[in-house]
Amino acid sequence: MNVQIPCGCGQTVTVDSSQAGLTVQCPCGREVEVPAWQRPPGGEDRERAGSGASRLTELGWAFVILAVVAVLVTGVAAGSLYEFLGLQGTREARKFRAIMSGGALLLVCAAGAALRVVFGARFYRE
Numbered sequence: 001m002n003v004q005i006p007c008g009c010g011q012t013v014t015v016d017s018s019q020a021g022l023t024v025q026c027p028c029g030r031e032v033e034v035p036a037w038q039r040p041p042g043g044e045d046r047e048r049a050g051s052g053a054s055r056l057t058e059l060g061w062a063f064v065i066l067a068v069v070a071v072l073v074t075g076v077a078a079g080s081l082y083e084f085l086g087l088q089g090t091r092e093a094r095k096f097r098a099i100m101s102g103g104a105l106l107l108v109c110a111a112g113a114a115l116r117v118v119f120g121a122r123f124y125r126e
């Protein structure tokens with residue numbers, strides 16, 4: 001499979017896809033690098049072809065949702081607690097509510113990091 005590589009001089013250099021990652025010489029004398037992604041679909045590159053940017057796996061999405069839910073639930077719970085204690089609306093209450101929500105988010109992130117390190121869980125498609 002032939003691949004056209006543009007050179008800085010304006011010409012295109014035709015190379016074979018098997019030359020991916022190598023440097024070829026343009027007729028003008030300049031060295032042109034053949035990008036590694038020019039390899040044809042198949043083999044180890046098959047998964048990458050057409051997938052574009054990294055995407056979250058199902059586990060990744062589960063953790064994103066878990067993080068949002070944890071923050072919301074903690075925020076609501078803290079609000080109810082302060083309402084019960086008669087502290088609702090005070091500056092201290094707002095501050096502690098923010099700290100508790102942040103703490104919940106940190107816990108979810110820490111759990112995700114632990115899963116990643118201990119079990120090799122993947123949150124992104126690479």
Ligand SMILES: [Zn+2]
Pocket residue numbers: 007008009010011026027028029030
């Ligand atoms: Zn050239």
